[in-house]
Amino acid sequence: xxxxxxxxxxxxxxxxxxxxxxxxxxxxxxxxxxxxxxxxxxxxxxxxxxxxxxxxxxxxxxxxxxxxxxxxxxxxxxxxxxxxxxxxxxxxxxxxxxxxxxxxxxxxxxxxxxxxxxxxxxxxxxxxxxxxxxxxxxxxxxxxxxxxxxxxxxxxxxxxxxxxxxxxxxxxxxxxxxxxxxxxxxxxxxxxxxxxxxxxxxxxxxxxxxxxxxxxxxxxxxxxxxxxxxxxxxxxxxxxxxxxxxxxxxxxxxxxxxxxxxxxxxxxxxxxxxxxxxxxxxxxxxxxxxxxxxxxxxxxxxxxxxx
Amino acid sequence: xxxxxxxxxxxxxxxxxxxxxxxxxxxxxxxxxxxxxxxxxxxxxxxxxxxxxxxxxxxxxxxxxxxxxxxxxxxxxxxxxxxxxxxxxxxxxxxxxxxxxxxxxxxxxxxxxxxxxxxxxxxxxxxxxxxxxxxxxxxxxxxxxxxxxxxxxxxxxxxxxxxxxxxxxxxxxxxxxxxxxxxxxxxxxxxxxxxxxxxxxxxxxxxxxxxxxxxxxxxxxxxxxxxxxxxxxxxxxxxxxxxxxxxxxxxxxxxxxxxxxx
Ligand SMILES: Nc1ncnc2c1ncn2[C@@H]1O[C@H](COP(=O)(O)OP(=O)(O)OP(=O)(O)O)[C@@H](O)[C@H]1O
Ligand SMILES: [Mg+2]
Numbered sequence: 164x165x166x167x168x169x170x171x172x173x174x175x176x177x178x179x180x181x182x183x184x185x186x187x188x189x190x191x192x193x194x195x196x197x198x199x200x201x202x203x204x205x206x207x208x209x210x211x212x213x214x215x216x217x218x219x220x221x222x223x224x225x226x227x228x229x230x231x232x233x234x235x236x237x238x239x240x241x242x243x244x245x246x247x248x249x250x251x252x253x254x255x256x257x258x259x260x261x262x263x264x265x266x267x268x269x270x271x272x273x274x275x276x277x278x279x280x281x282x283x284x285x286x287x288x289x290x291x292x293x294x295x296x297x298x299x300x301x302x303x304x305x306x307x308x309x310x311x312x313x314x315x316x317x318x319x320x321x322x323x324x325x326x327x328x329x330x331x332x333x334x335x336x337x338x339x340x341x342x343x344x345x346x347x348x349x350x351x352x353x354x355x356x357x358x359x360x361x362x363x364x365x366x367x368x369x370x371x372x373x374x375x376x377x378x379x380x381x382x383x384x385x386x387x388x389x390x391x392x393x394x395x396x397x398x399x400x401x402x403x404x405x406x407x408x409x410x411x412x413x414x415x416x417x418x419x420x421x422x423x424x425x426x427x428x429x430x431x432x433x434x435x436x437x438x439x440x441x442x443x444x445x446x447x448x449x450x451x452x453x454x455x456x457x458x459x460x461x462x463x464x465x466x467x468x469x470x
Numbered sequence: 471x472x473x474x475x476x477x478x479x480x481x482x483x484x485x486x487x488x489x490x491x492x493x494x495x496x497x498x499x500x501x502x503x504x505x506x507x508x509x510x511x512x513x514x515x516x517x518x519x520x521x522x523x524x525x526x527x528x529x530x531x532x533x534x535x536x537x538x539x540x541x542x543x544x545x546x547x548x549x550x551x552x553x554x555x556x557x558x559x560x561x562x563x564x565x566x567x568x569x570x571x572x573x574x575x576x577x578x579x580x581x582x583x584x585x586x587x588x589x590x591x592x593x594x595x596x597x598x599x600x601x602x603x604x605x606x607x608x609x610x611x612x613x614x615x616x617x618x619x620x621x622x623x624x625x626x627x628x629x630x631x632x633x634x635x636x637x638x639x640x641x642x643x644x645x646x647x648x649x650x651x652x653x654x655x656x657x658x659x660x661x662x663x664x665x666x667x668x669x670x671x672x673x674x675x676x677x678x679x680x681x682x683x684x685x686x687x688x689x690x691x692x693x694x695x696x697x698x699x700x701x702x703x704x705x706x707x708x709x710x711x712x713x714x715x716x717x718x719x720x721x722x723x724x725x726x727x728x729x730x731x732x
Contacts, residue, residue, distance in 0.1 A: 338574060338576040342638075347645070349562060
């Protein structure tokens with residue numbers, strides 16, 4: 164073949180480009196399979212649940228009559244459990260990630276720990292539920308409480324927080340670290356003034372993605388014994404007298420959104436299916452809102468950082 | 471202490487004594503003996519990979535940040551004759567006395583003001599009046615004040631490359647170090663910014679001892695009083711810059727300087 168013959172060069176290019184067309188069509192199809200399935204599911208759920216979506220739905224306790232049943236105890240429970248999860252997982256996960264990146268000596272022990280942390284993210288959530296049942300509920304005597312559930316989910320998302328922390332710390336250029344040390348900063352000053360502020364966007368994103376996963380978790384919460392029907396709220400977190408806040412709610416029994424949904428889907432009456440669909444719609448919105456918050460925070464916090 | 475022909479007093483600020491350095495098993499510096507004179511500019515030159523940065527980073531114990539690194543011999547810092555490399559000496563103490571400017575400008579993603587103030591904050595200085603005064607003084611000394619005085623709260627990353635490097639110099643100056651280490655401070659800059667930094671370095675030696683690594687021989691000739699030529703981890707020749715560039719004692723030095731090698 165004459166390598167300089169313009170006709171044959173064009174033929175080769177055309178043959179190569181055919182594959183680009185074929186692949187982009189296949190890729191688009193693959194993408195659409197995922198996106199369209201979700202859109203169809205979400206649309207179906209919305210249509211089915213729409214008639215139930217009113218203010219009453221949010222302010223009513225569950226009830227034997229489908230038309231009067233609401234998700235008050237479920238969304239309050241979910242909110243409080245998520246709060247507990249975040250309070251436990253963020254300090255633990257960030258501290259562990261910072262320790263591994265900035266303090267831990269690099270040897271085989273830390274290598275083993277590292278591999279284990281990564282693998283923990285793949286452990287089925289029900290295993291955490293079982294662990295928590297033995298440890299938190301019975302051993303520590305925390306009972307079937309918001310605290311037990313929050314700690315269980317914290318355990319579940321801890322690897323996600325640790326990995327996100329480590330990755331965003333690793334993205335900080337070494338010359339920035341050296342710049343701080345060269346001025347006489349101690350490791351802690353470097354972490355407090357540089358490492359944490361510059362990695363906070365990535366850490367927050369990781370935390371929120373972890374929380375978005377935890378919010379829909381059902382199995383571990385059922386395992387530790389959350390109620391499926393509950394018609395009262397936990398004690399309020401604030402009070403009229405000093406010190407104005409109160410943590411009794413941590414020990415209260417509770418239910419969460421996915422369990423409420425699960426409970427309604429297992430009823431034979433069609434009216435309850437509409438309730439389940441409406442609750443599912445709310446749950447998906449909660450998750451999407453969290454992801455939106457993650458995107459917003461990442462944008463805000465990274466505005467000043469260019470690398 | 472030695473005396474030159476025109477009776478100018480030379481005071482030793484730092485002395486490397488039989489200094490060897492190892493990256494794990496790899497010996498990057500071989501028994502270096504060298505004196506850095508007070509309030510003079512000393513340049514380290516030599517081909518890529520000869521150990522210039524490695525030697526420079528011994529002076530502020532930067533190598534302590536990474537595992538497996540090992541020093542042998544010592545660096546005496548005067549007037550107190552402290553051995554900087556002694557295990558009894560805290561590397562943080564060393565870095566508080568000797569600051570460093572890096573090859574690429576590396577301002578923190580903070581305001582111009584906070585960049586300069588950071589070294590002081592590390593030392594527990596948090597009073598606004600003191601910080602204001604020191605920040606202004608450092609920025610003036612780094613010939614940056616007039617360009618940034620209106621926008622001290624702007625992000626440092628909005629400055630040009632040359633301005634960023636002068637900001638890093640101001641940051642290093644703000645803590646009144648006894649000595650400043652420069653590792654190829656102009657290699658990422660254009661000729662005009664380079665000329666500014668060179669001029670600045672010549673002015674700074676009134677106040678502080680300077681050790682500078684450079685790839686650029688004209689730069690060494692322009693800014694330094696003393697020059698050390700290194701090759702393969704060894705110090706081949708050390709002397710007054712004029713002497714090294716006009717009549718080097720060693721053939722290898724001459725070959726490198728005249729561009730026959732390197
Ligand atoms: N972290 C490291 N681990 C192992 N070897 C290293 C490390 N850093 C540098 N070296 C080696 O040590 C020798 C000296 O490197 P150094 O960076 O001091 O050279 P240099 O003179 O500054 O070169 P350049 O002009 O290219 O910056 C080189 O052979 C290099 O490969
Ligand atoms: Mg170098």
